Amino acid sequence: MKILIIGNSVAAIGAIEAIRSKDYSHEITVVSDEPYPVYSRPLISYLLAKEIKPSQIYYRSSDFYEKNKVKTILGKKVNKVFFDQKMIQLEDGEKVYYDCILLSTGGNPFIPKLEGIDKQGVFCFTKLNDVKRISSQIEKVKKVVVIGGGLIGIKAAEALKKRKKEVIIVELAKHILSLTMDETASSILEKALKKEGIEILTSDTVKEIIGDKEVEAVRLSSGKTIYTEMVIVAIGVLPNIEIFKESGLKIGKGIIVNERMETNLKDVYSAGDVTESYDLISGQYRTIPIWPNAYYQGKVAGSQMVGDKNYIYEGGLMMNSIEVANIPTISVGLVNPSSKDGFEVVKRIDKLSNEYRKILIKDDKIVGALFVGNIDRAGIITGLIRDKINVKRFKKDLVSNTFGLISLPQELRKERLYSLR
Amino acid sequence: MKRIFIREEFCIGCRLCEIHCLVAHSSSKDIIKVFKKEKPRPISRIIVEQKGYNSFSLQCRHCDKPYCLEACMSGALYRDEKSGAILQDKEKCVGCWMCIMVCPYGVIKREINNKKVSSKCDLCIDREIPICVERCPNQALILKEV
Numbered sequence: 001m002k003i004l005i006i007g008n009s010v011a012a013i014g015a016i017e018a019i020r021s022k023d024y025s026h027e028i029t030v031v032s033d034e035p036y037p038v039y040s041r042p043l044i045s046y047l048l049a050k051e052i053k054p055s056q057i058y059y060r061s062s063d064f065y066e067k068n069k070v071k072t073i074l075g076k077k078v079n080k081v082f083f084d085q086k087m088i089q090l091e092d093g094e095k096v097y098y099d100c101i102l103l104s105t106g107g108n109p110f111i112p113k114l115e116g117i118d119k120q121g122v123f124c125f126t127k128l129n130d131v132k133r134i135s136s137q138i139e140k141v142k143k144v145v146v147i148g149g150g151l152i153g154i155k156a157a158e159a160l161k162k163r164k165k166e167v168i169i170v171e172l173a174k175h176i177l178s179l180t181m182d183e184t185a186s187s188i189l190e191k192a193l194k195k196e197g198i199e200i201l202t203s204d205t206v207k208e209i210i211g212d213k214e215v216e217a218v219r220l221s222s223g224k225t226i227y228t229e230m231v232i233v234a235i236g237v238l239p240n241i242e243i244f245k246e247s248g249l250k251i252g253k254g255i256i257v258n259e260r261m262e263t264n265l266k267d268v269y270s271a272g273d274v275t276e277s278y279d280l281i282s283g284q285y286r287t288i289p290i291w292p293n294a295y296y297q298g299k300v301a302g303s304q305m306v307g308d309k310n311y312i313y314e315g316g317l318m319m320n321s322i323e324v325a326n327i328p329t330i331s332v333g334l335v336n337p338s339s340k341d342g343f344e345v346v347k348r349i350d351k352l353s354n355e356y357r358k359i360l361i362k363d364d365k366i367v368g369a370l371f372v373g374n375i376d377r378a379g380i381i382t383g384l385i386r387d388k389i390n391v392k393r394f395k396k397d398l399v400s401n402t403f404g405l406i407s408l409p410q411e412l413r414k415e416r417l418y419s420l421r
Numbered sequence: 422m423k424r425i426f427i428r429e430e431f432c433i434g435c436r437l438c439e440i441h442c443l444v445a446h447s448s449s450k451d452i453i454k455v456f457k458k459e460k461p462r463p464i465s466r467i468i469v470e471q472k473g474y475n476s477f478s479l480q481c482r483h484c485d486k487p488y489c490l491e492a493c494m495s496g497a498l499y500r501d502e503k504s505g506a507i508l509q510d511k512e513k514c515v516g517c518w519m520c521i522m523v524c525p526y527g528v529i530k531r532e533i534n535n536k537k538v539s540s541k542c543d544l545c546i547d548r549e550i551p552i553c554v555e556r557c558p559n560q561a562l563i564l565k566e567v
Contacts, residue, residue, distance in 0.1 A: 014491070042494045046515055056513060059496040292492035292523060299491070321522040328531070330522045375521055376530070379488075383525025404527060405479065406470035416525065417427065417482075 001026045003305060004088065004098035006078055008032035009041065010291055011104035011272030013060065014298025015305075020068045022306050028070045029096065031088070035075035036128055037062065042291060044131045045155035049162040057128065081247050083265050100267045100305050103244065103255060104298060107237035107273040107289055112147075116209030122231045125156045137230065138163060144230040145218050147206050149176030151322055153234035157198050158325070160232075168199040168226060170206055170218075180320050180331040185372045188354050192325035206231070237289055239274045252276045254287045259313045261301035269305060271297035280315035280386065281333045281367050288316035317386055321375070327354070330378045333368035333385050334360060343367070348399040357399045364392040377404055383416070422505040424567045425544070425554055427477050432561035434476035438553035439465040442480075445545060445552040461534035466542040467553055468528055478553060478562055481528050481542035483507050489520035489529065489541075497538075506544040514538040 003019065005012045008030050016028060039057045046052045065072050077091040087097045109124040111117060121141075123134050142165065146157045149171030157167045169176065175186035176193075190200055201220070208219040209231055217227045239254035250256045250264040254276035261269045272294035279286045293316045303311040319332040335358065337343055347358040355373035359366055359381065365388050369381045381398065384391060389412070391398065397407040405413050440452070443465040447455040455462065468479045483506050490498050490507060497513035498520065500506070516537025520529045532540040545551035554562045 010494075040494050040496065042517070043515065052515060056495070056515075059494075291494045292488070292519065295491040319522055321518045323516075323518070328518055330518065332522065375518055377527035378522055379520075379524035379529070380527040382523055386525075402472075404468070404470045406472045406475060406477070410475075 001099045001306075002097065003028045003100050003102070004096060005030045005102045005104060006032075006088070007102075007104035007106055007272065007274070008034060008036075008038055008072070008074065009104065009106055009272065009294070010038070010059070011106075011294040011298035011301075012102070013038055013064075014295040015102050015104070015271065015302030016068055016070055016298075018299040018302030018308070018311070019306050022303075022308055024069055026306060028068070029073065029098075030065075030070055031073045031076065031078060031090070031096065033075065033077040034127065034129070037064065037072075037074075039128055041126060041128075044125065044128060045159045047128075048131050048134060048156070049159035051162070078243055081243055083247055083249070083268055086267070101269065102298075102301050102305070103249075103263070103268065103270040103274060104272040104294075104301075105240040105243075105274045106294075108240045108242075109233060110236045110238050111233055112235060114206060114209060116211065116215075117233075119209055119211050119215045120213055121211070121215035121229055122209060122233060125152055125232050125234050126237060134230075134232075138165070141229040142166060143168070143226075143228045144232060145170060145206065145226055145228045146232045146234055148234035148236070149173070149200065149202070150179060150234060150236065151177070151320060152237075153232070154193070154322070154324055156232050156234055157193070158196075161196060161198055165230075166199075167197075168201065168228070169193075170204055170220065171200065171202045172205045174203055176200060176202065177324075178336070180322075180335065181329070181372075182336045182358065182370060184349065184358075185329065185331075185356055185370055188356060188372055189324045189327060189329070192327055192354075196325050237273065239276070239287055239289075241274060252285065256285060257297070257313075259300075260304045261297055261313060262304070269301040271301045277313065278315040280317050280388075288318055290316075290319060292319075293317075317382070319382065327373055328371075328375045329373075330371040330375045331369070332378070332382050333366075335368040335370045337368075344395075346395055346399050348401075355401075359398045361391065361395065364390045364395075366391055366398070374401065380405060422483075422567055423544075423564050424483060425480060425551060426563050426565050427479065428561050428563065429475065429477035431559045432477045433559055434469065434471050435558065436469050436478075437556055437558065438478045438562060439467050439469055441552045441556040442467045442542075445548075446543075464530060464532055464534075464540055466528075466530070466540055468530075478557070479526060479528055480553065481507060481544070482526055483542075483544060488523040488525065492519040492523045494519055501546060504544060504546045506546055507541070508543055508546070509539070509541060511538050 210217040255270040273289035300311045344361040349356045358370040360368035447463045530540045
C-alpha cells in the first residue's frame with residue numbers, strides 16, 4: 001500500500017511510528033512545505049531565547065526517515081488535492097498518487113486585517129522560519145510589541161526579554177492567558193511577568209501599524225501610540241485547511257474526524273491541529289491543537305490505516321503546561337466556565353508562595369484543573385478527568401499538598417495502579 | 422519484560438527505597454558522600470506515599486501505552502527497545518513538564534538543580550534487579566516478568 005502524509009510535524013511522526021511498529025511493507029511518503037526534518041514547534045521560543053542548541057529543535061534523530069523507510073518531499077507546497085483520483089499535485093506540477101492519505105497540515109497563525117500588517121518588522125511566531133527571520137533582525141531592535149497574551153504571545157515575549165529587548169504585550173481580554181487560566185491565576189502570572197520587566201496592556205489592542213516600509217510604531221484602540229521596531233502577531237492559530245476547501249471533505253473549523261481518524265471520504269485520514277474532533281469535556285466537536293493530542297491522533301490514524309484496531313481516539317482533552325516567569329503552571333480541561341451553574345469548585349491558595357490549585361467538579365466528576373506554582377502530581381488529576389472517575393469520596397483531598405494516589409479509596413487505587421495502560 | 426510490582430500491604434514506610442534510589446543515581450554512588458558532599462544532591466526517582474498506617478513506594482510503571490511519550494515535545498523520552506523501559510535523554514529535556522501533566526500515576530518529578538529537567542525511574546536497566554526492589558526489606562516491591 002502507498003501511504004501519503006501531508007505535513008511533517010508531530011501527527012505525521014505519530015502515524016509513521018505506529019505504522020512501522022507493525023510492518024515495513026507499506027510505502028510511506030511525507031510531503032511538507034517546510035524544508036526541515038521534523039522539529040518541535042513548541043521549542044521555537046527556547047531557540048529564540050538561546051536556551052537550547054540549534055540542533056535541539058529537531059524532534060527525532062537525523063536518521064529517522066531512513067531508519068523508518070520514509071520518502072520525503074520537503075520544501076514543496078501541495079497545490080491541489082484530487083481525492084477522487086487518489087492523487088495530489090505539488091506546486092511544481094508533480095503528481096503524487098496514493099492508496100491511503102493522512103492530512104496533518106497543522107495550523108496557521110491568524111493574521112488580522114490591520115492597517116500596516118504587511119510592513120517589514122511584523123512577524124508571526126509558530127514556525128522555525130519565523131525564528132530565523134526574527135533572529136536576523138533582532139540585533140537592531142530595541143523594543144518589541146507582542147499582539148496577544150495567549151500561550152504563544154507569552155512565550156515569545158519571554159524569549160525576547162531574555163534577548164534583552166523591551167517587550168510590551170497587548171491583550172484584548174481583561175487578562176492574559178484568558179483561555180487557559182482564571183482571573184486569580186492570570187493575576188499571579190501578570191505580576192510575575194511585570195517583575196521581569198515585561199509590560200502588559202490588557203483590554204486593549206493594536207488598531208494600526210505605522211511606518212514607511214518598516215514598522216515604526218503601533219496605534220492602540222485606547223488611542224495610545226507605542227514606538228517600536230518589531231511586532232509579533234500571536235493572536236491564535238487556525239486549522240490549515242485552505243487546499244481542502246473544494247475537495248469534498250467535511251470541514252467545520254477543522255477537518256472533521258471520527259474515533260478512527262477517518263474523514264468523510266474513503267481512505268482519507270486526518271490528525272493533529274488541522275482536525276476538529278470529539279472533546280471529552282464538552283461532548284462537542286472542536287479543535288484541540290495541542291502536542292499530545294496530535295501525536296496520539298497520528299498514532300491512531302497510522303494504526304488504523306494498516307489494520308491495527310488497538311488504538312481508538314476516545315476524545316481529546318484540552319491541556320497546557322507552561323512556565324511563566326519561572327512559575328510552572330498546568331491547566332487541564334475546563335477552568336473558566338462561562339456560567340458557574342452546576343459546578344463545584346475546590347481550591348487552595350497560598351498567598352505567600354503564590355501557589356494556587358483549583359479543581360472544577362460537575363456531577364461528582366472532575367472537569368477541569370488548574371495548578372500554579374506547584375504542579376507536582378498534576379497528572380493524577382488529568383487521569384481522573386480523562387477516565388471520568390467519581391471523586392465524591394475524596395473531593396476535599398484533591399487540592400491538598402499531600403494529594404497522591406494514596407488519597408484515593410483503596411479499591412480505586414488498586415484498580416488505577418494495575419488496570420491503566 | 423520485567424516490571425516492578427507494588428505490594429502496599431507489605432510496605433512499612435521505611436523509605437529505604439528512596440535513599441537507595443538516590444544513591445544509585447548519584448555520581449559517587451556512595452551513601453555517605455552523596456548525603457554529605459554531593460551538591461546539588463540528586464533526587465530519588467521514587468515517590469513514597471503515606472497516609473496513616475498505609476504506605477507504598479511508587480515509581481514509573483513503564484506503560485505499554487505511555488502518555489508521557491506522546492506528550493514529550495522535545496523528543497527526550499523514548500522506549501528502550503531491549504528492556505521496554507521508558508528512558509530519558511536529559512540533554513534533550515527542556516523541562517516543559519508536559520510529562521508531569523499527563524502521567525496518571527504522578528511519578529515524574531521536576532529536577533531544577535543545574536538545568537530544568539524531568540526526573541523519572543529508569544528501571545535501573547544496567548542492573549539485574551532495580552535497586553529499590555533489591556533493598557526493600559519487606560518485599561513490598563517485587564520484580565515480575567510480564
